[in-house]
Amino acid sequence: MVAEGTAAPARFNIVMRTKNRPLLLQRALDDVLAQSAQDWVLTLVNDGGDFASVDALVDDRSDRFAGRVRVIHHEASVGMEEASNVGVRSLESTFVAIHDDDDTWHPEFLTLTGARLEADPSAVAVGVRTEIVWESLDGQTVREDGRETFLPELRQITLFDLMRFNTCVPISMLYRRTSLIDVGLFDRRLPVTGDWEANLRLAARGEIDFVPAPALAFWHQRPNAHGDAGNSVVALRDDHRRYDRIVRDRALRDYVAAEGSGLPLYLTRLLDDRFDELARRLDRLETIAGDTAFRRAKSRVKRVLGRG
Numbered sequence: 001m002v003a004e005g006t007a008a009p010a011r012f013n014i015v016m017r018t019k020n021r022p023l024l025l026q027r028a029l030d031d032v033l034a035q036s037a038q039d040w041v042l043t044l045v046n047d048g049g050d051f052a053s054v055d056a057l058v059d060d061r062s063d064r065f066a067g068r069v070r071v072i073h074h075e076a077s078v079g080m081e082e083a084s085n086v087g088v089r090s091l092e093s094t095f096v097a098i099h100d101d102d103d104t105w106h107p108e109f110l111t112l113t114g115a116r117l118e119a120d121p122s123a124v125a126v127g128v129r130t131e132i133v134w135e136s137l138d139g140q141t142v143r144e145d146g147r148e149t150f151l152p153e154l155r156q157i158t159l160f161d162l163m164r165f166n167t168c169v170p171i172s173m174l175y176r177r178t179s180l181i182d183v184g185l186f187d188r189r190l191p192v193t194g195d196w197e198a199n200l201r202l203a204a205r206g207e208i209d210f211v212p213a214p215a216l217a218f219w220h221q222r223p224n225a226h227g228d229a230g231n232s233v234v235a236l237r238d239d240h241r242r243y244d245r246i247v248r249d250r251a252l253r254d255y256v257a258a259e260g261s262g263l264p265l266y267l268t269r270l271l272d273d274r275f276d277e278l279a280r281r282l283d284r285l286e287t288i289a290g291d292t293a294f295r296r297a298k299s300r301v302k303r304v305l306g307r308g
Contacts, residue, residue, distance in 0.1 A: 012040035015087030019049035037110035048077030081186035081194035103171035124179035127168035166196035
């Protein structure tokens, strides 16, 4: 179901996924309305949550939205990635942003990221400096508990770094819609890690630009929240680990099918030998140092290496 607004082309299509989080959703709606850029449409995908509470929050802001919001209600959840795909497909636009209902932006986010992509037509997307906002819920109040810069050493977004882990979360990205369509959108088979997997495919296609300062995106995390109020990166930590491996294994199978298993077999043996060598060196250093602090540090390192 799609309500309010128009399917006419837009410069920015802001896709917001939500499910039974009205307290957080109202903050996210006001955050979009605070953007200095005005040429956007908000596509709000209610993925299996209560219809009435979503509609009420949108209706309360109808004058300010001025027809720039479209609500898509799902009777049953289709998952985070397919909810994003539904929103992206539903509206022609130049750019796409995925704005989850618990995150926020600097008011200049769309203005500055849109300008970066227009200045470099070859870039497939742009990411921004991001702050993690630690918060907790106290009844109907959201309390901020602290902030820290996410990956303060990050200076560019590369395929090399993305192969290690996701260096740019959804709230931090503005996508060129044609690029996102060309790589096949988000993988609906992935209940988590879908944004990372899509970033890998995008980075393999072209450059992802980066705005290093100031922080333009705010990734809100609630370590003690669970259920609908939780963050997937916290509440579904085990799923993140599992699907990280699934994504890597799919890519490895594709590589082996095309190129054979020789190089992966060589590299896995090489890494294993190097880890064994490092573990032996740590044992020799412990014999020389012989203190408790070193032994503890050595044990931690060997656990990381899978050798202790």
